[in-house]
Amino acid sequence: MRCGAGRAGDASLACWCAIGSPVDLCFPRCVYVTFVLKVLPRTKVNYEMVLHRSERKMIYDVYCFMKREADNNAVDNLKQCMKRTAAATKCSVATVRRIVKSSKDSEFLTVFRTPGKNKRNKQKPITDINSFDQGVIKRIIHNFHVTEKELPTIGKLRTKLQEDLHFQGSVASLRRIIKNLGFKWKKTENNRKILIEQSQIRFQRIEYLRKIKKYREEGRPIIYTDESYIDSSHASHHSWTDGPTKGNKKPLSKGNLLVIVHAGGEAGFVPNALLTFKAGTKSGDYHDNMNSENYERWLRTKLIPNLPPNSFAIVDNASHHNKQLDAAPTSNTKKVDMQTWLRQKEIQFEESMLKPELYNLLKKYKEQFRKFNIDAILNEAGHAVLRLPPYHPDLNPIEMAWSQIKGYVANKNDDDSESNDDESSSDRSDDDEMATSSTNTASSLGFHVTHDDLMQGVSPLI
Structure with missing residues (x-):
């Protein structure tokens, strides 16, 4: 039996009746209508709510779903709520089921949590160390090679720094620090990664120490x-x-x-x-x-x-x-300025040379005139x-x-x-x-x- 209360002009009650709600109750229709109107007041529309891009798209998807049903006059499977919701919102049934399960329902209010919102913030990496500690780290790495005759792996290095410097950083923080100090991880012949200092930095250190030694001997x-x-x-x-x-x-x-x-x-x-x-x-x-x-x-x-x-x-x-x-030109310098710099340094070039060719030429003499x-x-x-x-x-x-x-x-x-x-x-x-x-x-x-x-x-x- 279906109620005809919808003809009385009440939209919310008509919606109930349209989906086949039973009304074989033991009290008159007027009491039933009054009960429904009091218990289910009309939802107040929030006209000031800002809908973001994803929300607007979902509303449009639901509209298209309902319009297709209306055009085809095919409203089937009304009781399969999750499947119809998934089809209307273009989500999976599992997603709909998970959202429904995680919702916190009060009598007329549903509250949802944003995924990942309550995750603990990541701690800031501990990479800001002073120059004195930087020197200690470098000497510890060198001692692994020279004194202890061991491979300075990241685990050993972190343990040593925790003992000597009370280092509290993570492995990732330590890796970033030693990279900033000019070291790199390099595979050995047995494919084991170890700390190796970049050859250019080592060359500059050797050159510096030899010059210092010479000047000290000269007094x-x-x-x-x-x-x-x-x-x-x-x-x-x-x-x-x-x-x-x-x-x-x-x-x-x-x-x-x-x-x-x-x-x-x-x-x-x-x-x-x-x-x-x-x-x-x-x-x-x-x-x-x-x-x-x-x-x-x-x-x-x-x-x-x-x-x-x-x-x-x-x-x-x-x-x-x-x-x-008189800094040398860069790759962004005008061609005329490159030619002028080469002439001032008495470097021969052909007038027909293009800008990339000129820059490649002056790069060879850059260090010489710096x-x-x-x-x-x-x-x-x-x-x-x-x-x-x-x-x-x-x-x-x-x-x-x-x-x-x-x-x-x-x-x-x-x-x-x-x-x-x-x-x-x-x-x-x-x-x-x-x-x-x-x-x-x-x-x-x-x-x-x-x-x-x-x-x-x-x-x-x-």
Whole structure:
């Protein structure tokens, strides 16, 4: 028996009756209609809801499915809800079944979870290590080859670093670190992967160490230069406490980021060569951050006037150290400019040569005519320049001095926090004075790690 309530004009009840809901109930039709209208109120349409591309496509698929049924007058298998839903939405029956099973139904509200939404976020790889630890990692890898006579596999290396450096990174993080240090995994004859240093980096290290050895035998002063950034509010992260008493308090406000540039050798830091300035300043002789302009000004005004005669300045491969004089054209340079550069260098070429041919020609002479700005500045003053091999900050003893300076700043800030709890950061000592005094402290200790000590770990690899 079917109800004719749909003729009464109620759309929701008509829908129930259209699919054949039984109405052989024991109460009058008016009571039944009232019951249905109260229990099943009409769904309120949300006109402000934004439908994304996939949702719009699914609605269109359902519309096309229903239109095909209407055009063919074929509404079969009404009770096979999952199959009809899968056909209308173009999903598999298994997908429909999984969604229905995972839904959380209240009386008139269904809540769904987005797949993967509650997954735990991946931890950030631990790859940000300082230059000192980078040097330790390189020496451990070398010791595997030279001292322990073992293959430095990734598992052995990670275990060793956990013991020596308390390394907390994963295998993937360690693999990324050693790749950034210039190493690569290479298969041996038995197809076992081991750590092998790139031949070009090894060649540059060998060349550097032989030159250093030669200059030391000649008695020439070797001066290491470097720059670092120090936060004037840098403080220790840990301190001893018995529980009731509080430990040292870190400064609440961030201090100034100081740029420190200095040079030194076995006799200590070069007198009057210290440069400190606040990073990001827009005025003064030294402004912004460390760049080629500031570095070259420091060479002329601070370092060169105080260098011993016939010195060798050691620099790393930072970009502001490698600004070129009359840089060679690149592949994007205009053809006319390529021809001009070749003429200036008195390199013969044919006028009919195309741009790729010109570039291939000048690439052969690029290294021959490459000269850096700082090399020219120091050569003019009677000094020479030697660059550290790539990925070898451990060969620069001044790195040890930076750690002493940062420790001095941290200790001073700890002392200030105990004696001047209520003072603002503006009442502290001047930042430049702090940097100067800390540098003098490190200088008084001397370059306790000489280049001979550093070479002991790598000289067997020459």
